[in-house]
Amino acid sequence: MKRPIKNVNLIIGGILVLAILITAGLSFFYTPYDPNRMNMGKRFQPPGAEYLLGTDQYGRDILSRVMKGAVNSLIVGWVAVGIGMGFGVLLGSLAAFWRGWKSEGVLRLMDVLYGFPAVLSAILITSILGPGMVNSMLAIGIFNIPIFTRLTRGASLSVWQRDFVTSARAVGQRNGVIIWGTILPNILSPLIVQGTVQFAIAILAEAALSYLGLGTQPPHASWGRMLNEAQTFMEISPWLAIFPGLAIAWAVLGFNLLGDGLRDLLDPKLSRTRR
Amino acid sequence: MLLPQAKRSSRPPGGRSSSPQGAPPTFFMTPVAYQFIKRLLILFATLLLVSGVIFLVLQVIPGDPAQIILGIQATPENLQALRHKLGLDLPLPVQYWNWMSGALRGDLGVSITYDVPISELILSRLAVTIPLALLSIFFAVVFSIPLGIYAALHRNRPGDYGVMVFAQIGLAVPAFWAGILLILFFAVYLQWFSAGGFKSWMESPLGALKSLLLPALSLGLIRAAVLARLTRSCMLEALGEDFVRTARAKGLAERVVVYKHALRNALIPVVTIVGLQMGELLAGAIVIENVFNLPGLGRLVFLAIGQRDLPVVQGVSLLIAFFIVLVNFAVDVIYGVVDPRIRAGSEEI
């Protein structure tokens, strides 16, 4: 393992992500104002002492809404990546295990789903199921499955070839036990790294879906949706468009750097050409 | 462009399947030809599968198109008559067959909302989306390649770090926010551009180009971040190769070594990735078209979904899916032909 001190990505990423987590956690106990409470007398306030980041078109405090938006993004990220990883690892393990045409079939299917633009599939899925937070989690989760399937399959395959697995099989250990006990622990590193990276992607996807009106519905705060509402009122108050976007970039940057840092930490082999 | 902006590992072109250990029967053809035909068959199967999935998925969307067209006052007889006219009362496989055979002939049906042939609609929208995509790629390439080369040449020095920071920021910024910020600065504040909308090519070619500038910039800059990193790593890889050492040993000028030899090799995987990520470019275009209110393909499909205009959604989804599958296929084939050696290096992004 590399000395973490040289791992800038990990440190910066870690700090950014920690900030998001703390903000989100804090929002359960305290926000400067009720994020959904409207105040028509205080619309479009610029950032100042009374409202740190200003207010929106209904007089709601932007800082409080950004904090709640963090919770929204994190939950969607967790569930979506969870779905993707859960089903993906399952399918991928099976695919690695089966070989032959079944394995090829799964792979081909995943390729098809993988190639289709994720936004379009997410839009289609949310338009079938209807807009909303839960459905967008499902939609994003679904397009995460192919990614984890391929990753698991690829990584599992190489582990299957290893000596200790061959000997385990020779000894007569059941395949299920092998997969669970030996294969999976050995592919944990790439899974964690990819999971972190996909988390960042999920946050971006949720923001895009909410921007298009397909994600989290009003009045709940969602960074993407806040940007959508901000666009209508840009001439009156540019602040509305800046802070939610900044939050998205912060979160995605944090998780991306964290992912890179974890990759360097856990498996230097994966980053052979980069440093 | 927002979704998998780069972190997807590039599809290892060529032998991604793990089976070709044993040599397939090659009575009458060369291994290359066999591979090609196999890939072709897979292509058809994929296209079939994709079209089937699109068709089925969209049948599930609630909302009766006949009701929507005829409105509140429609009598059940009128509704039934229209459903019959639209062919909605036929069994699913028959509907699918009608649709696909028509599509192959270029007839994608008629839009429910506009009452115009869908192929016409799509063509008019392509006149916006294709230039947008091309302009985006142009910006992406123009920004990323020089930056990537610079970073590779100044490895681990401030210049390199600067480029890497740019790349990381580009990955983190959602393209639609970039678009909004550009509007805020260039349209609202400076008033150099309008905040959206599209002047048709007929009316004013220059005006049309101007309407595409900010959108293409939003998409392009974000992609540039991804490509800059890729260019950098490919250049580094190429510079570390034997043939570069040989060239240097031969006494060639550094510039020649870098640009003529290393770059050329480095660009191959870069170009490949650009091709493979056309799908994501289109996806990004959908959102950007909504930000800037451009009458392109993305906005068409988005509005059509909202209006439950099923034939349009089906047609456009099919088109996009086919396009992506075909591009991937072409890239695979070309790649396999061009240089199997570099396959390994492009696993990395």
Place this chain on the structure above:
Amino acid sequence: MEIQAKRGKWMGLFLLFSCLVMGGFFTSEANAQKPVPGGTLTISLAAEPSGLDPTTNPSAAIKRVVHYNLLEGLLKVDRNGRVVPALAKSYSVSKDGKEHTFVLHSGIKFHDGNPCTAEEVKFTFERLLDPKTAAPYRMYYEAIESIQAVDPTTVKFKMKKVDSNFLFNMARGDAVIVSQQSADRLKSAPVGTGPFKFVEWKRGDSVIMAKNPDYYVKGLPYLEKVTFKFIPDPSAQLAALRAGDIEVIAYDLAPENVPALERDARFKVLKGNTTTDAILAMNHSKKPFNDPKVRQAITLAIDRKAVIQGAVGGYGTPIGSHMDPTNPYYVDLSGLYPYNPQKAKQLLTEAGYPDGFEAILKLPEPYAYARRSGEIIADQLSKVGIKLTLEVIQMGQWVDRVFKNADYDLTVMGHAEPFDIEIYSRPNYYFRYNNPKFLELIKKAEGEMNEQARKKIYEQAQRMLADDFVNVYLFIYPALPAMKKEVMNWWKDYPTIVVDAGEVYIQK
């Protein structure tokens, strides 16, 4: 003698000069007032119609393009909300109220050259009443028993019963006079008698019309060409106006953009009323909305001023019942039940909901003012304990679930049809409000020919709706037509669903 002559010459010159100056002054003044013929106008509308026949499709989008411009009726509603003659030069009604006679102008021609006579009027209404035509608003004309073409310019309508709304209905968009020759083409290339004739419909883009040189009103229209351009996004419309691509935004200017536009010296914004009553509709067939106390509580918990501010930038007029101020029978009841959240809470407790209750508010996606009103209402109602979940649904779903099947708790919608208070007399309308007393009132009004008496009855009707808290009456959607300063004679209010370019001219 010489000096005098010289002075005379100067005097003469001076007089001549001043006369010329004054004359010039006066003529230019006169020119400034007089409409100038010529010019083209491009008008933006958000919703593109799905066809151009207003008689078979209830969509307002159609009427906005064709009514008054391409197709006209016997009567029309003018810019001040009054029913005035159009194709009919004059009209009269028999003493018993069961016979209406219209005299047409002479020499009216359809755009294809065919004359518009009493026969065509007869054909129009027989077609409208024919079940096969499936006219959506057939009920407005059901009182007609027969139509007689007495002579080429006189038409007599024999009625089954007295219908006091008959004249108003004759001014509606579905009562436009069409020609036998061209009725089948109405949907895609309408032929009418209007000041403009149809030229082209570029699907997905625009409808183009040109001046009708044979229009029966001499001197009109002023414009040479009118184009309706369909731009769904209000901010795109604004961008187009600023860029000079269009000259007028007819309906869809987002209220928050008014100040910025007014600051721009090139443009002006007229501020008036439409006939769209924005209401919070409550489903009387669902608990707890069948309880008048609950409905009253909801009404008192809503601060109309705040809703108007947040939803339409402060430009809407608050209302207290289902009628708009341009209607001659309107009575202002907006102050009858003012904002009082404490009383609302009290009422809820009395009704058995001390902790409030939960409900779903369905909002139509295409209408920003409805969505925003919904969001603000949800916030206000939460203050008295009523927790609303917002559901934004597509228009098709709204028509299907809310309008047809009354599958909703609450919804916000704008009712654009003018003078549609009679919808409350229909128990199957989506409010599911069933009040025999109200039905009685409406029937009485329809049978009452005396104007004063009618006014009294309609006032009673409005009060009944307010006192029964049938729905929460929020505001009238503002008319905010925005245009270049040189565009003159545009309607400030829209007392009916129409975008009339017939008298518009462009000042040079």
